[in-house]
Amino acid sequence: RLARTWLPVVGAILLIALIAALSWWGYQSWQTSKADKASVAIERGFESLQANNTVGADAAFAQAAKEGNGAYKALALQLRAGIAADDNRLPEALALLDEAAKASRDPEIADLAAFKALWLAMDIETLEQVQARAAKLTGDKRPYAAFAQEAEAMALLQHGKAKEAKDILIVLKNGLDTPELISNRAEAALGAIDSGSAANLQAIVRQMAAAQATAAAAPAAPQPAATPQPTAAPRP
Template structure:
């Protein structure tokens, strides 16, 4: 009799396992399949990104070599290829180089467009914000104060790497549009800021003196000079290129 009960219990247990298997094996199999697809997709994406970075690096280096050889036409062609074939970082850096070439040829609107595209091409603020600040300087003589504020104010947050450069440019835009008192207030804060880069502290002091003396009535020469000056980063840029971007 005991053997009969044990046999019945074993059959019931076997049926229960079969039902569990029929219920859960498709679910487990589906999860494993999704995980496999995700892993393969990630591997494929990483391989694609690596390939794009390699292509961008080769074209970008060729562009730098052309610049060093005083061949802006060849450099622009190489940077165009780097922007087209490279990953986000190389695309941004190549567009910044193209902006520098356009600026050297006095094609300012074209340079601004390249910098705007560079700021959108990469999420790294060390690259994107540098391009955005540079574009604002170039646009300062032709754009409205509202446009310049829209460009610069998002870059002035505490965690933005070029916040002090953006604040300096914003103060200059205010001074240029007749808001000397507001500009002086911003420059005073920058001049005395403990974390303000020394170069900006020095420039702020000179600009405050210019505003006080009334010699800042015509700021076009100053803004032109700043638009063509390189931006010194507040932190080492994490750019993948062997040399920093020109603008």
């Protein structure tokens, strides 16, 4: 009687487990298929770019964004944004980057797209809008927090707010968690502002780039591999 009582229940449980397993296998296969299709489309897009066929490249990247999973979709949308930015279609490029930032739950992927959007927004949005974008990237343990703070400082300088920019740059220069590259650039920017040798944002950025080049040329001990991070205003 025990078997007759519980066998249907156990059978039903096993059936549910089997359905769940098959569903997961089907989902994984579907995801793999989507990734394969997106990969092929992205490769075709790069081939079109090499042939200076931006229309064909954009179409291929659009297909990859439609077919791909989160990571491939984010990549494809960023590539489309790059084409739009090169064609001076900045609002469209910004919209594509915003969409890319929402395509993946991985903060390394999502925040990189949002960081690119932050730099692009400096040319077409208000300071308040740019600061709102930066604030979303500077939370605890966000992968590009220091880079976003640096971008906000540049936006403040762009709008003539040197004091507010200096406050951010001082924190970046002295922060224990600040990447060395960002710390060096912050120090260069502070020196340029305080000395008066850099009267505008472009001159400050040039001095920061010079500091970056000097740091890159200096010999350093081998470091373990790490996740690549942006080193300057990124290309969409």
